[in-house]
Amino acid sequence: MRMNGDHITTEELTPRLREIMKPTGADLEILNNRTDDKFSQKVRNLKSHETFERLGYAEYTDGTYFINQKGERYLDENQDILKYLLINDFSYPDLVESLQTISNCKRTQEIQVFDENPIIQEGMKTITEREVYTRSNQLREYALSYYDEHGGLNCFCCGFNFTNFYGKKIGDNFIEMHHIKPIFQYQGDNLVQTIKNAVVNITPLCSNCHRMIHRYRHEPLQIQLLIQCVKENGVFIVKK
Numbered sequence: 089m090r091m092n093g094d095h096i097t098t099e100e101l102t103p104r105l106r107e108i109m110k111p112t113g114a115d116l117e118i119l120n121n122r123t124d125d126k127f128s129q130k131v132r133n134l135k136s137h138e139t140f141e142r143l144g145y146a147e148y149t150d151g152t153y154f155i156n157q158k159g160e161r162y163l164d165e166n167q168d169i170l171k172y173l174l175i176n177d178f179s180y181p182d183l184v185e186s187l188q189t190i191s192n193c194k195r196t197q198e199i200q201v202f203d204e205n206p207i208i209q210e211g212m213k214t215i216t217e218r219e220v221y222t223r224s225n226q227l228r229e230y231a232l233s234y235y236d237e238h239g240g241l242n243c244f245c246c247g248f249n250f251t252n253f254y255g256k257k258i259g260d261n262f263i264e265m266h267h268i269k270p271i272f273q274y275q276g277d278n279l280v281q282t283i284k285n286a287v288v289n290i291t292p293l294c295s296n297c298h299r300m301i302h303r304y305r306h307e308p309l310q311i312q313l314l315i316q317c318v319k320e321n322g323v324f325i326v327k328k
Contacts, residue, residue: 089146089153089154089155089159090155090160090163091104092104094154094155095152095153095154095155096152096153097151097152097153098132098135098151098152098153099151101131101134101153102127102128102131102132105127105131106127108174109180109183109184110180110183111125111127111180112179112180112181113180113181114126115127115130115180135148140153140159144156144158144159145158145159145162146159166190168200168201169186169190169199169201169272172201172202172270173186173187173270176267176270176302177301177302177308178267178269178270182269182270183270186270186272189272198274199272199273199274200223200272200273200274201224201270201271201272201273202223202224202227202267202271202272202273202283202286223273223279226279226283227265227271227283227286227287227290228265230283230284230287231265231287231290231292232261232263234287235263235292241261241262241263241292242292243263243292243293243294243297244266244291244292244293244297244311244315245293245294245297245311245314245315245318246294246296246297246318246322248294248296248297250262250263250294263292263293263294264292264293264294264295264298265290265291265292265293266290266291266292266293266298266301266311267289267290268289268290268291268311269289271286271289271290291311297314297318300314301314
């Protein structure tokens with residue numbers, strides 16, 4: 089609704105949500121004796137179950153949803169989480185699970201995110217709060233140390249090493265971190281332990297491989313597929 093001038097019709101809602109969430113698996117199965125899939129049914133249920141009205145986030149008039157002040161406030165309170173989930177192209181099951189977690193926990197427990205890649209998706213306006221940056225930087229520093237001790241800071245897909253290629257002076261400790269699964273910290277959790285647990289869900293990638301994974305937002309590449317592409321086609325050409 090906010091992306092569409094604070095309102096959206098029921099007819100527009102399904103394709104817009106489909107574009108944003110990129111459903112897969114069972115939600116793409118065609119329903120019995122119908123021409124649409126389960127995802128479309130879930131979107132229709134937003135109206136039949138009066139979900140937005142029941143939560144108090146929007147009003148419905150003549151086939152159109154209008155976001156209200158409570159809905160605007162809910163978006164503002166969760167903007168860091170939503171941007172993190174949508175910018176990083178997580179798998180549909182992980183995205184759904186995370187959105188359910190937000191819905192279930194936000195009422196009683198604050199959720200914080202880690203995101204040291206706030207501009208991986210070009211064209212998406214980002215606002216990074218200082219505390220998000222500080223928290224994310226701690227995760228990055230721990231990940232750098234962790235992977236340096238476990239095989240070196242090499243790109244997981246192509247093996248590129250910035251230090252070896254550019255020299256220690258400008259290439260040392262440079263690598264990007266790809267989030268395989270969403271990483272959250274819940275209010276009251278120990279930050280250090282959260283970071284230690286989270287490191288298994290991030291992977292070091294060179295800038296090129298990271299961009300290739302996120303090149304097509306409607307169909308982000310899986311890491312294993314990119315690795316296979318590199319094995320079949322990857323050649324480094326260094327000009328003399």
